[in-house]
Amino acid sequence: MPDSRSDPLLEIADDLYALPLADFTPARDAMAKEHKADKALAAAIKGLRKASVAAWMVNLLVRRDPDQVDQVLAVGEALRDAQENLDATQLREFTKQRRQLTASVTTAARRMAREEGVRTTQSVADQVEATLTAAMLEPDAARAVRSGLLVTSLSATGLGDLDLTGAVAAPEALGFTARARPVAAPDPTQRPQLHVVPDPDADVKARAAADERLAEARAVLKEAEKEHRAARRSVEKLQARTLQLQSELDELRSRVAALEDTLEEVDDELSEAEAAQAEAEEAVDEARVEVESAREARDGL
Template structure:
């Protein structure tokens, strides 16, 4: 079977992965049907595009809606990797702090943007989003995957081992692609009314109220995440103190055992010397006894 037009596939993918999550599958299938007769290869490739996970969709949305913030994250990542390569300690520490602040802030913004588009982001999904942004900072190839806006799964990287991105992006060409920025998450719609809407003020108030509710929900989620993160920090700090105390006790006990081992070695050496002396005494006493016994035997013979 012939290969599809990769540029055309990227164009369709860019459009589909920028849609609201519930719209992805019906829109993908509709495009595949639309292309089936004029371009069956492209139709099959479009049909094979996988629906993104919630975390991947949130990152794809963020790349299109908050391109400047995502660009800052990726720029910090490039600077951080350069500082690591050059072993610039002070700069590395400063960039690491900036990385944590940025990823936390951008993740919070991602939750708000997702809420604006009707998608609630759970703490678990938020963790995956933050892990994906962190991977983009630590790994240049992950950064390219994020920039494409064509993720189908979240990413994770330690910055040491290479990440297999083949199953993480919609198409292999995604790693050289940059998502098209968008002002909002909806497609342009034609104007249906040419006269003012008498309900405009009420609708505007309701829309504003909904935005406030969404923002409050996003704020509450961010506060929950902060509380959980602070509790985790306290837990790990307490555990760290406990482990350090255990290490100190083990070091003290090890020093005592080493000192005791030295004393045992000295006593063992003295005991071995005493044993050697005793063995010599036994040998000499045995020789003297044997000589006395022989003399006694000779005397007995003479007497007999």
Template sequence: MRSVTDPLLEAADRLYGLTLPEFTPARDALVKEHKADKELAARLKVLKKPSLAAYVVNLLVRRDAAQVGQVLVVGEALRQAQENLDGAELRNLTRQRRQLTAAVTQQARSLAGEHGQRVTQAVADQVEATLTAAMLDPGAAAAVRTGLLVNAITSTGVGETDPAAYVAVPDAAGFTPTELAEPAPPPPPELHVVPDPDAEAKKVAAAQEKVEAAQAKVDEATEALAAADAEVAELEARSLQLQAEIDELRRRVEELASDQDEVDDELGDAREVASSARQDVASADAARQRAEAALAKLQS
């Protein structure tokens, strides 16, 4: 674990633990706070606001470090299996990787929702890609651990990712971010004896929000259904192709079996003809020998 001794790292730790709307005002306030230190102020000023996907991964690292640790442990085991060319273990770990990254991505979306940030499926895909990269690539894993990501990570599996290319502070390797507490629940609403004249409008607005939230879930479910239908269609087509090949092979086997029966019948007939011809040859040879003996007797 790396302690926070660098003022820039200390400031970055605070900034990248904030929500996205809080980030820019807080950064600008820090720049003003440290304006006496021109070098530090300049470095603070260029700290980039994280992308939404990077924010969600940073939030996950700060809110559920144990879950992220599990992801990285499975990733290390997967890399060792690849290096050792252990096929069975590699397939098992690959299944675990896909299940784990999908589950952890869903957990990250829930955490973002608790902090008032809606995460679309497209952003969730970037979060899952970042977690997958961290499992496959030690450099990506090091970047994720810092909780200071500014962009989502994708890994091609060729070469190791440079963590400095994705984190706010290039020399943050080994840094452990401050853990975030669960957000406090909102205070209970104040009760008023006087009826609210906007009550009906508020009810309509709340109902509209529920409709929009429900529609968002419908959209996500529709996307998932479309993907599942596409996979089903692809597998059905492959199944039909394989069945057609099996039927063709069976038909060919039946043809060959029929041809074999015909050849066996013809072979039996040919053997009988050959046996009869052999007997005729023997009889003719015996007659020849008798004729030669009679001729020799007459000539003596």
């Protein structure tokens, strides 16, 4: 099996997908120009797709904290073993660990994104968590995540239904491992080396970057508005249901009060009926005694 580290495209992609999200497109285009002598490589670089926000967050996590990602994948492997061995106790324990771990790691990924100036919606966070869950359930998803070259989020049920078509930057990425790039604390004793390089396309690139940022902001706004509308519809639906239930409850209370009044009336009537029954029984007993006395008198004649 060829060493994926010897693949120049993957090495270049490793650098590109480690960049801040807004820098990807101009850096990719510049890299394609730099390798224009190799037309096949330049075309392959130009064909690298920009990652979605959720995929970028997972790629960032893989590079910033590979140990935590390895822990996620290790728990996933143990979970798959427990499923194969049908160990119910282990299965429940690992499933619990999986949910706790994916939630915790997603929170860490959102924090890293904020440090990069990217705010994420709950919908994006759900996609990140779904991707981590897929990596725990499916070995191919684990390799895709570990490559650090994701371009879309992943979703899997653990039933072998995972489709990785177009999910990574290149098919060869499944054998690749992203290079760790932890954030180093700035050294106050070192002054940055500044080099001014004139760029004739600076205005065009700046305009393109601004357009891209605007498009991303609009996409985030659209997603937030969608979530807001869904939440508002849910609130309105529950408010209507609350009013309906309150009306039904008031009606039932009124009905209960009416039934209680009727019960009191029936109780009074029952008492009167029971008294009348007692009198009637007494009259029957007296009449029977009289009948018996008359019979005896007749028989004596």
